[in-house]
Amino acid sequence: METIQLRPYHRTIRRIFFYAFVIMVTAIFIFPIYWFMATSFKNPVDILSVPPVWIFKPILKNYLELFRVQHFQYNILNSFIISGCVVGLSLILGVPAAYALSRIDIRGAKFIYFWILTSRMIPPMALLVPFFLFFKQVHLLDSHLALIIIYLTFNLALVVWIMRTFFDDVPLSLEEAAVIDGCSTWGCFWKISLPLVSPGLAATTIFCWIMSWNEFLYALILTRRVSQTAPVAVTVFMRFIDIRWGTIAAGSTFIMLPIIIFSIVVNKYLIAGLVRGALKE
Numbered sequence: 239m240e241t242i243q244l245r246p247y248h249r250t251i252r253r254i255f256f257y258a259f260v261i262m263v264t265a266i267f268i269f270p271i272y273w274f275m276a277t278s279f280k281n282p283v284d285i286l287s288v289p290p291v292w293i294f295k296p297i298l299k300n301y302l303e304l305f306r307v308q309h310f311q312y313n314i315l316n317s318f319i320i321s322g323c324v325v326g327l328s329l330i331l332g333v334p335a336a337y338a339l340s341r342i343d344i345r346g347a348k349f350i351y352f353w354i355l356t357s358r359m360i361p362p363m364a365l366l367v368p369f370f371l372f373f374k375q376v377h378l379l380d381s382h383l384a385l386i387i388i389y390l391t392f393n394l395a396l397v398v399w400i401m402r403t404f405f406d407d408v409p410l411s412l413e414e415a416a417v418i419d420g421c422s423t424w425g426c427f428w429k430i431s432l433p434l435v436s437p438g439l440a441a442t443t444i445f446c447w448i449m450s451w452n453e454f455l456y457a458l459i460l461t462r463r464v465s466q467t468a469p470v471a472v473t474v475f476m477r478f479i480d481i482r483w484g485t486i487a488a489g490s491t492f493i494m495l496p497i498i499i500f501s502i503v504v505n506k507y508l509i510a511g512l513v514r515g516a517l518k519e
Contacts, residue, residue, distance in 0.1 A: 271494065277487035285483050300484035310489060313471035317493075320382055320467065321450040324389040328446050331390075332397025333439070337427050339398065340405035341413075351402065357395045362455050370459055380462040388456050393446045400445070404438035405431055440504045448497060468493050 277285055279296035304310045339351055369388060370379075378384040412434075413426040421429065432439075457467045472489035475482035 271498075274487045274494075275491050278484060278491050280484055282484060300482075300488040303482070303485050304488045304492075308471055308474055308485075308489075310468070310471060310492065313466055313468045314492060316382065316465050317451055317468045318496075320385050320389065320465075321447055323382070323386050324393055324450040325443060325446045327386070327390050328393040328397045329439070329443065332394045333401050333432070334427070335394075336398045336401035337405050337431060340402050341410075351398075354395045354398050358392060358399070366455065366459060369456065373460060379460055380464045380466075382465050384460050385453075385457060385465065385467070388460075389450045389453060393449060396445060396449070397442055400442045401435065401438060404435040408434050444497075444501060444504065447500065451493070451497060 278300050279298070280291070280294055281297055281299070284291040284294045369384075373379050373381075373384045408431045412430050413421075416426050416430050452469060453467075454469045457470045458473075461467065461470060468489065472486050472493070475485045475489075
């Protein structure tokens with residue numbers, strides 16, 4: 239009887255520790271985002287003060303400097319154009335390719351799949367010089383097209399790799415029944431399989447967008463002023479005489495916001511896609 243009476247108490251203690259652990263881990267992940275956003279509203283004295291200033295009078299000077307001095311709106315527009323084109327082309331080309339690798343039994347399919355995957359294992363620095371020399375020869379330096387081609391090369395492999403797993407989980411019996419009813423191969427892909435893998439499509443879109451939006455190395459070397467992206471533009475305020483931490487934080491906040499907002503909008507599909515990608519039915 240004593241053990242039975244103690245069980246609700248133990249369950250309550252475990253629940254308290256669980257929620258405390260979740261809150262602590264969440265705070266660890268959220269704190270850097272909060273700190274950058276708070277820094278973007280501080281003046282230089284509050285930013286560099288020791289100990290840190292937690293209560294301060296917010297200012298908009300850093301944001302005004304970001305858009306007046308650097309014209310950051312054009313860099314944000316470049317990032318949107320490049321990332322949007324890369325994500326769209328990656329899905330248009332990669333999703334049908336993933337479906338074909340999942341459904342068509344061809345000789346060497348495993349080798350093709352492995353070859354696609356290995357393209358993600360190449361260090362970016364190893365390809366930097368060849369890409370630079372190539373785009374210099376074809377006069378595509380400092381252009382949107384150069385970055386779109388490079389990002390598409392890497393993101394296409396990611397789309398095929400992830401989406402093939404989701405297509406493998408779709409039962410073939412559904413497509414066979416559709417074929418009996420007169421549905422074509424394209425119809426099976428568009429009307430049967432694609433709607434069933436929509437959570438995976440949302441997760442893949444997020445990953446492609448993040449990798450294109452946040453990429454720094456190729457954008458730093460291959461762009462100058464015309465097609466400079468937002469992550470590269472922020473480094474302008476890291477100068478020899480000083481580092482404008484407030485303006486850098488303001489730019490970083492603008493870079494983070496589109497990804498955060500998009501993740502919140504597709505949160506339901508993103509979680510479902512991650513779970514289905516991790517667990518086989």
